Amino acid sequence: MADNNCSFETVRTENMGYCPNDEVVGGVKADVAYIPMAQLQVTKPTVTETTSYAESITIPTTGLVPATGKGFKKTTLVIDENELKSNLVGNKGNLKDQAQFDGMLPNFIPRNIGFIKRHKNTPMCYVITDSTGQNWVVLDAYMTKADATTAKKYEESSGTAFNVTANSSLYAYNGSITYLADEPATP
Structure with missing residues (x-):
């Protein structure tokens, strides 16, 4: 007997109309939030036969909860140098989701080099x-590349270009982000 949960007969489909007068824009904002996965509790969307396409990748508004005493931090990136991608990887009939983010930290400074050093092997949420x-x-994004440069010429961008990849879906989120202020340095 066939398992009905593995049948394409019940796969949901929906209309995906598009209005040609809708404006289509690219790019991402300069501010990005991040936190180590070990400091975050995540509730992923529940997917059933009646779940819409959008709902199937949308984390509930209370679905990103930092651990007690922890919170997201914010970094500001170089404008127009960042890109977010949702990819399919693998072989036909066995494709898998992959999310990728390319960012550029401005300036060749110790803080940026330290961020890369500290989190090069840390599973993160962005x-x-x-x-x-x-x-x-x-x-569960891991850094896969980071290149810091002073740049060769005065007019070129100095900074750290980094790439993170997650072997999972890209998720939408409409809830709030809990930012944690830096603790004052002790004398």
Whole structure:
């Protein structure tokens, strides 16, 4: 007997109309939130036969809860140098979701080099806001590349370009982000 949960007969479909007069914009906002996964409790969307396409990738508004005493931190990136991608990887009939974010930290400074050093092997959560204001969440993201440069010429951009990849879906998020202020330095 066949397992009905594995049948394409019950897969939901929905109309995906598009108005040609709608404005389509690219890019992401400069501010990005991040937190180590070990400091975050995540509630992913529940998907059933009646779940819409959008709901199937939308984390509930209370679905990103930092651990007690922890919270998201914010970094500001170089404008127009960042990109968010939702990819399919693998082989035909066995494709998998992958989320990828490319960011550029401004300036060749110790803080940026230290961020890369500290989090090069840390599974992280990034919340990136696109140009339309939609928050996107990359979960269990690992840094796969980071290149810091002073640049060769005065007019070129100095900074640290980094790439993070998650072997999971990209998620939408419409809830609030709890930011944690830096603790004052002790004398």
